[in-house]
Amino acid sequence: MVKLSSLIVMGSMVLSGITYAQTSGHTMHHHSHDNHHAAVVKASASELELQQCWGRFRAEGPSAVYVEVHNKDKQQSAYITGVKSAVFAEAMLHETYEKDGMKGMRHVGEIEIPAGQSLSLKPGAHHVMLFKPQSIKEGDKVAVTFILSNGHEVTTECLMKSIASRSFSD
Incomplete structure (x- = not known):
C-alpha cells in the first residue's frame, strides 16, 4: 500500500x-x-531611375517588358523582388538562360542592381513577363510597378510595341 x-x-x-x-x-x-x-524585409536601395521602358505586346499569349534600371544609391544594392501592372492579370520576373546549347526562360525571385550601377532588363537577359492583358492594345503606354525587397515600389510607363520590335528605339 x-x-x-x-x-x-x-x-x-x-x-x-x-x-x-x-x-x-x-x-x-x-x-x-x-x-x-x-x-x-531585406534592405534595398529605393532610389531607382527607370528609363526607356518598352514591351513586346501580344493580345493572345504572353507579352514582355524591358527597361533600363539605374540604382542611384552608391552604398546599397537594390533588389527587385516583384512586378505588377493593373492592365495585366499576372506579371513575373524572368531570365533567359542557356544550357547544353538550348535557350530557355525561367522565373526568378529577385534581380539585384548593385550600388551605383545600372542593369538592362532586355531581350535575352532579365525581363518581365506579362500575362492576360485587359483592355489594352499595341501602341498603348501602361504603368508597370517594380516591387523592391524592402516593400518600396517604383512605377514607370512602358510603351507596348509590336511583337517584332527589337529595342526601345525601333
Missing part, C-alpha cells in the same frame, strides 16, 4: 511538472511566436 501511494504521489508530481512545463513553455512559445509574424 505504501508503494502504491508513493507512486500516486510521484505520478501527481510528475504530471504537475509536465503541466507546468507545458503552460510556461506555451507562454514562452507564444511570445517568440509573435516575433515570427513580423515581416522579414
Whole structure:
C-alpha cells in the first residue's frame, strides 16, 4: 500500500511538472511566436531611375517588358523582388538562360542592381513577363510597378510595341 501511494504521489508530481512545463513553455512559445509574424524585409536601395521602358505586346499569349534600371544609391544594392501592372492579370520576373546549347526562360525571385550601377532588363537577359492583358492594345503606354525587397515600389510607363520590335528605339 505504501508503494502504491508513493507512486500516486510521484505520478501527481510528475504530471504537475509536465503541466507546468507545458503552460510556461506555451507562454514562452507564444511570445517568440509573435516575433515570427513580423515581416522579414531585406534592405534595398529605393532610389531607382527607370528609363526607356518598352514591351513586346501580344493580345493572345504572353507579352514582355524591358527597361533600363539605374540604382542611384552608391552604398546599397537594390533588389527587385516583384512586378505588377493593373492592365495585366499576372506579371513575373524572368531570365533567359542557356544550357547544353538550348535557350530557355525561367522565373526568378529577385534581380539585384548593385550600388551605383545600372542593369538592362532586355531581350535575352532579365525581363518581365506579362500575362492576360485587359483592355489594352499595341501602341498603348501602361504603368508597370517594380516591387523592391524592402516593400518600396517604383512605377514607370512602358510603351507596348509590336511583337517584332527589337529595342526601345525601333
